[in-house]
Amino acid sequence: MNAIEIRNKYLNFFKKYGHAVIPSAPLIPENDPSVLFTTAGMQPLVPYLLGQEHTEGRRLTDYQKCVRTNDIDEVGDNRHLTYFEMLGNWSLGDYFKEEAVAMSYEFLTKELEIPAEKISVTCFKGDEDCPKDEVTAECWRKAGIPDERIYFYGKDDNWWIAGESGPCGPDTEMFYDTGKAPCSPDCQPSCDCGKYVEIWNNVFMEFYKDENGKYSKLKQQNVDTGMGLERINMLLQGKETPFDTELFKPVMDKLSELAKKDIIESRRIAAEHLRASMMIIADGGRPSNVDRGYVLRRLLRRMTRHMNKMEIDLSELANIIDLDIDILKEMYPELEIHRAEIKEVIINEKDKFMKTLQNGEREFNKVINRIKAQGKDTIDSESIFKLYETYGFPPEVTKDLALENDLKVDMNEVDKLFKAHQEKSKQGSDKKFSGGLSGQGEMETKYHTATHLLNAALKIVVDKDCHQRGSNITPERMRFDFNCDHKLTDEEKEKLESLVNEWIEKELPVSYTVMNKNDAVASGAECMFIEKYPDEVKVYTIGDVSKEICGGPHVENTKELGHFRIVKEEASSAGIRRIKAVLE
Numbered sequence: 001m002n003a004i005e006i007r008n009k010y011l012n013f014f015k016k017y018g019h020a021v022i023p024s025a026p027l028i029p030e031n032d033p034s035v036l037f038t039t040a041g042m043q044p045l046v047p048y049l050l051g052q053e054h055t056e057g058r059r060l061t062d063y064q065k066c067v068r069t070n071d072i073d074e075v076g077d078n079r080h081l082t083y084f085e086m087l088g089n090w091s092l093g094d095y096f097k098e099e100a101v102a103m104s105y106e107f108l109t110k111e112l113e114i115p116a117e118k119i120s121v122t123c124f125k126g127d128e129d130c131p132k133d134e135v136t137a138e139c140w141r142k143a144g145i146p147d148e149r150i151y152f153y154g155k156d157d158n159w160w161i162a163g164e165s166g167p168c169g170p171d172t173e174m175f176y177d178t179g180k181a182p183c184s185p186d187c188q189p190s191c192d193c194g195k196y197v198e199i200w201n202n203v204f205m206e207f208y209k210d211e212n213g214k215y216s217k218l219k220q221q222n223v224d225t226g227m228g229l230e231r232i233n234m235l236l237q238g239k240e241t242p243f244d245t246e247l248f249k250p251v252m253d254k255l256s257e258l259a260k261k262d263i264i265e266s267r268r269i270a271a272e273h274l275r276a277s278m279m280i281i282a283d284g285g286r287p288s289n290v291d292r293g294y295v296l297r298r299l300l301r302r303m304t305r306h307m308n309k310m311e312i313d314l315s316e317l318a319n320i321i322d323l324d325i326d327i328l329k330e331m332y333p334e335l336e337i338h339r340a341e342i343k344e345v346i347i348n349e350k351d352k353f354m355k356t357l358q359n360g361e362r363e364f365n366k367v368i369n370r371i372k373a374q375g376k377d378t379i380d381s382e383s384i385f386k387l388y389e390t391y392g393f394p395p396e397v398t399k400d401l402a403l404e405n406d407l408k409v410d411m412n413e414v415d416k417l418f419k420a421h422q423e424k425s426k427q428g429s430d431k432k433f434s435g436g437l438s439g440q441g442e443m444e445t446k447y448h449t450a451t452h453l454l455n456a457a458l459k460i461v462v463d464k465d466c467h468q469r470g471s472n473i474t475p476e477r478m479r480f481d482f483n484c485d486h487k488l489t490d491e492e493k494e495k496l497e498s499l500v501n502e503w504i505e506k507e508l509p510v511s512y513t514v515m516n517k518n519d520a521v522a523s524g525a526e527c528m529f530i531e532k533y534p535d536e537v538k539v540y541t542i543g544d545v546s547k548e549i550c551g552g553p554h555v556e557n558t559k560e561l562g563h564f565r566i567v568k569e570e571a572s573s574a575g576i577r578r579i580k581a582v583l584e
Helices: 003-016 043-049 097-111 134-143 229-236 249-258 264-282 291-309 314-328 333-337 339-373 381-391 395-404 411-417 419-424 426-434 442-461 490-505 517-522
Strands: 059-067 083-092 119-124 150-153 159-161 166-177 196-209 215-228 468-473 478-483 510-516 536-542 546-549 564-573 576-583
Touching: 003 059, 003 083, 003 097, 003 229, 043 059, 043 083, 043 215, 059 264, 083 097, 083 229, 083 264, 097 119, 097 134, 097 166, 097 196, 097 215, 119 134, 134 150, 134 166, 159 196, 166 215, 196 229, 215 229, 249 264, 249 314, 264 291, 264 314, 264 333, 264 339, 291 314, 291 339, 291 395, 314 333, 314 339, 333 339, 339 381, 339 395, 381 395, 381 411, 442 468, 442 478, 442 490, 442 536, 442 546, 442 564, 442 576, 490 564, 510 517, 517 536, 517 546
Parallel strands: 119 150
Antiparallel strands: 059 083, 083 215, 119 166, 159 166, 166 196, 196 215, 468 478, 478 576, 510 536, 536 546, 564 576
């Protein structure tokens, strides 16, 4: 059984139990400032977990493309990935623990044919805030898991909450026994020895934690689940790592064939980062020095450096990309659609970085020779800063090279010297990844509606073929990307502001209807990423000026928005302009 067969089995199984199959959301979230990328299957569904009605009903299932870079430095070992696919099923106030457990057990033992004796489970052991989850444990006993394979752990292991407050609840995790010898007589799923591997997590959102730390019962109880496709694929095939499966092996073999120095960690980094980068580019990401663009740039730099380290002729990169796309295009048709763009972006970034790399590594070697001659084991932050300032050598590359040469880096001192640099990279790729619940507050809602008005105004003032190409909203401002072949004139910006404010002053009503997706498009409703929407969609109408497919949220009347003002208009990328605006 391969990965795409497992995915199809999963979706068809839950479809049999009344779940609507919804499409994967793009890796680049729309109107969610809390994260740079979609990091989990639940992330695009947050409004519905909080009570908003989903057009496809209360039982949903999907596969979700995800990127997490928290552990980017760990990629190269036998298990860490930055890009992965998460299989999930949800109950939005419908079934709860008993049904979720029964379906999980049936899928694992019947559909995937995992022997029941290889499955162990964990449940929440209870504390002063919430009781022991005996209900879920009893569901597992009823399904067929004996007491000796049911374990109870605390909040660190079997509790889910996004942030400090909000919807939360106990979870139950399923573990696969690999058959390895136990590390001790007390070996159990909490061990990291490799005998037990987590394969599935069912979260039972039944409580709400307020800002004072008090818990209360939720009105709507939800089930939120996640199964990592790469991991279950690896285990079912009896492989040691994801890199030994069909998702990576052809590229791993090709890299080995081309390498003059075959280094397994470098091959894994190159293969993993190439796949992750292709997926991000296919969903509209481009390298830059800020936020998600910097994450993509970092992935491509690490990939390039490790290919160079193996002494692979980098003129082969185009052929490696083609091979990777050919392997993955059945699972991800968007890779075939964007093949030319993917190759162009990656090769251009590689060419830029190679010049920096060649000069920087020469200077880096001088630095480490000096440090070792002094009998020290740490590269000082001033040297790291100089390598960046003088030679453009990225600090994360210096860190990688230092570790490879058994040297330490004082990242606290580096952070101080690179404050502006780190605000663009680490604050973006670390702090934002800790988010989970997207902003749905009053100002975010107002800005969301304002993007629709701006989109409509651009078609009148600039060009009828202007379309949204991305947006980002925070409580303080809105950012809107659109296709345009020129810098906006002062007159165009003034007209845009005037038109949007005219519509606000007209107190236009904002409403929506639920329609079939194809009918919505035929009716003239605009939509970005039409493929991400389910068959039934919401079409939001603002008076007679705007009609868009959108999940919301929105105000009820434009009079709630206040005064619209453009703060800045600039280039975002080739052929794409960006407007930053505020509501006052």
